Amino acid sequence: MIFNSLQFFAFFPAVTVIYYILPQKVRYLWLLAASYFFYMQWDASYALILLFSTLVTYIGAIVIQKLRDRQTGDKPDIRIKLCLAAGIILNLGILAYFKYADFVIDNLNTFASCEMKRLDLILPVGISFFIFQTTGYLIDVSRGDMKAEKNPLKYALFVSFFPQLVAGPIERSKKLLAQINEKHVFSLDQTREGLVLMLWGYFLKLCIADRAALFINTVYGDYETYSGWYLIVASVLFAFQIYCDFAGYSIIAMGAAKVLGFSLMENFDAPYTSASVAEFWRRWHISLFSWFKDYLYIPLGGNKRGTFRKYLNILIVFFCSGLWHGSQWTFVIWGLLNGFYQIVGELTSPFRKMVSDKLGIREDSIGNRCFKAVITFILVDISWVFFRIDALRSSVPVFSSMIHAKNFWIFTDGSIYEAGLNDKNFTVLIICLIVLAVYDLIKRKGIVLREVIFAQDLPIRWLIYLALILFIFVFGIYGSNFSEAGFIYFQF
Numbered sequence: 170m171i172f173n174s175l176q177f178f179a180f181f182p183a184v185t186v187i188y189y190i191l192p193q194k195v196r197y198l199w200l201l202a203a204s205y206f207f208y209m210q211w212d213a214s215y216a217l218i219l220l221f222s223t224l225v226t227y228i229g230a231i232v233i234q235k236l237r238d239r240q241t242g243d244k245p246d247i248r249i250k251l252c253l254a255a256g257i258i259l260n261l262g263i264l265a266y267f268k269y270a271d272f273v274i275d276n277l278n279t280f281a282s283c284e285m286k287r288l289d290l291i292l293p294v295g296i297s298f299f300i301f302q303t304t305g306y307l308i309d310v311s312r313g314d315m316k317a318e319k320n321p322l323k324y325a326l327f328v329s330f331f332p333q334l335v336a337g338p339i340e341r342s343k344k345l346l347a348q349i350n351e352k353h354v355f356s357l358d359q360t361r362e363g364l365v366l367m368l369w370g371y372f373l374k375l376c377i378a379d380r381a382a383l384f385i386n387t388v389y390g391d392y393e394t395y396s397g398w399y400l401i402v403a404s405v406l407f408a409f410q411i412y413c414d415f416a417g418y419s420i421i422a423m424g425a426a427k428v429l430g431f432s433l434m435e436n437f438d439a440p441y442t443s444a445s446v447a448e449f450w451r452r453w454h455i456s457l458f459s460w461f462k463d464y465l466y467i468p469l470g471g472n473k474r475g476t477f478r479k480y481l482n483i484l485i486v487f488f489c490s491g492l493w494h495g496s497q498w499t500f501v502i503w504g505l506l507n508g509f510y511q512i513v514g515e516l517t518s519p520f521r522k523m524v525s526d527k528l529g530i531r532e533d534s535i536g537n538r539c540f541k542a543v544i545t546f547i548l549v550d551i552s553w554v555f556f557r558i559d560a561l562r563s564s565v566p567v568f569s570s571m572i573h574a575k576n577f578w579i580f581t582d583g584s585i586y587e588a589g590l591n592d593k594n595f596t597v598l599i600i601c602l603i604v605l606a607v608y609d610l611i612k613r614k615g616i617v618l619r620e621v622i623f624a625q626d627l628p629i630r631w632l633i634y635l636a637l638i639l640f641i642f643v644f645g646i647y648g649s650n651f652s653e654a655g656f657i658y659f660q661f
Contacts (some may be wrong), residue, residue, distance in 0.1 A: 170210035171655055172421045173374060173647065180207065185428055189355045197326050197349055200429070204331040208294075215293040218267075222260055223328045226303040227321055229256030230310040234317035237310075253311040257304055264300045267292055272496035295335030297493055299328055301460055306342035308464055315343045323349050332425040336418045336658040338436040338456035345431070353430030358623075365619050366424030368637050374417035374656070375645030377601045380594060381410040383646070387589030389557060392567055395588050397574030400567060402585065407557050408550045409602060411657055412440065415454070418656045439609035441549075444541035446510040449549055457493070461486045480515075484508045494556070499564070503555040510548055597644050 170176050184203045191199055209216050229252060236249050267290050277283040306327070310317045318324040327346050333339075388395040388403035395403070419436035426433045436455050443449040450458055466486050472479040484505060491504020524530075530537050558564055579585045586592045611618055622633055 170207055172418065172425075173371065176210070181425060181428075188429060193352055196353070197323055200331075201322055201326040201329065204326065204329040204334060207331040208329060208334055211294045212291075218263060218293050218296065219299060219329060220325075222263060222300055222303050223325050225259045226256060226307045226328075227318070227324050229253070229259075229307055230317035231319070233307070233311050237313060249311055253307060256307045260300055260304050260307070264296055266290070267296060269492070269496045298337045298339055299334060301457070301493075302339050302342075303328055305339070305460060305464060306346075309342050315346070318342075318346055330426070330431070332422040332429075332431075333433055336415070336422075336656055337454075338419055338422070338434050339460055340433060340456070344434070348431050351430075356430070359430065360428050361623070362619060363424040363427030363429075365622070365634070366427060367421050368424075368634070368641070369619075370417045370419070370421035370424060371641055371645070372417075372601075372637065373413035373420065373605070375641055375647060377598065377605065378410045378414035378417060378657075379646035380590070380598050380601070380644075381406040381413075383589040383594070385410055385557070385589075389559075392563070392570065396570040397576040398579050399576070399585070399588055400571050401574055403588075404550055404554055404557070404571070406598075408441070408546070408553050409605070411553065411556070412437070413605070414657045418658065439613045441546055442542055442609055442613045443545050444538055445514055446507060446545055446548055447514060449545055450507065450511070457490070461490060465489060480512045483511055487511075498561045499555045499558055502561065502564075503552050506552045506555065507549075510552075601644075 170180060180203075184200075188196055188199055188203075205216055205219075208219060233249055233252050233256075236246055236252065240246050240249075270290060271287050274283075274285045274287055278285055309315050318327070323346070326349055327340075327342065330340075330345065385403045385407050388399045389407075392400055416437040419433075423433045423435070434456055438452040438455065440449050440452040443452055466482055469482045469485060470478055471482060487504040487508030488501060489504070490507075491501040494500045494504070525532065525537070554567060555561075555564060558567060576584075583592070586595060590598065608618060622630060625633070
């Protein structure tokens, strides 16, 4: 069941109405049942994996909490570390088996001349997200950042909460578990805010991401035919496709949770307005990279063990990020390239500042920020090519085709409209991208657009709501000839 399906449009209102009818003390049980039902719509057997991760980390946290409660003095209890290590190994072991077993076998067959048979495992939807969420919880308890949750069913809801189960955001235990224990009263204002968030998420997914996908899939699916400028345009559009697809999911998840009285963390903060790659990664998939920062980068020493170690730690984090996204070398290259960008950015910072001072360029000038944002987008977009291609061997012909692009005439003779998107759909896509750019620039200024809308008179508010709904219905990509497109991050 995905957010942009008729099944969900029936499921969510029913869950919400029953949730608020039920007595407060049993509502979490209803949400737990609804969450497992939601997850089992892909494959009922996936629930066993979800349940295993839940049990391992629940029991591990209970044992660690008891050891912490009995601990005396400042000397660390080795049993806590052993229990934590066992819990992490068992939990991450599930992810490693399903996600990386065939990757390891393929590489052994290629580089070590082995003849091992692939397992051809199907990756359970959302496994990377809930495994990281449960692992973070276990670490939090071991650090004493929070007490272990004693109620196994409430903890199970924390792991399986359906709005963010399959593609995040990766919530922290202190925030989401606390909300599960709170009393939630139906609020018209909160419901309105949640529904408006969901509408914006559907706009990003249906009007931009899925429309751009028609062109991108056509070009990348046959990049020898659609070469040169076709590939350049497709690569630029892919940057927006993956942004609107993933941010769209996260915003719909935030909205659905808000209707139910829960608050999820914001996962994207106008990333393409960033003036550096480092800033980009503070604004992109915030829940994942804050997870890596707290549970990997800082434990490795962060920036407190010298410059070399700092750069090494950055590369380790982005190497792991690449592997988290997928068991292919293309994802590893994508991750390492983004880590390399940040290291080069820091190393060249004094030189760039000297040049700016010599030329009299103000750091905070609009022109300077725009220039940096464009350069940052280009660098990030180059890395997205590795994210999009099917195999590493495709990277050389794809990049070569873009570098030697000579077919600029596709923009003047109409050829551009023969690669999955006709002229009308291309025009709609450009208009939608302009709307997105304006929205992000407004957000960058600290203005929350939905609060501006809520401050308007009732007729104006409803006019805006209806206009957005009508636009999505008319210009969204869906229907019998285009089945509900799954979200890109479901595969991770």
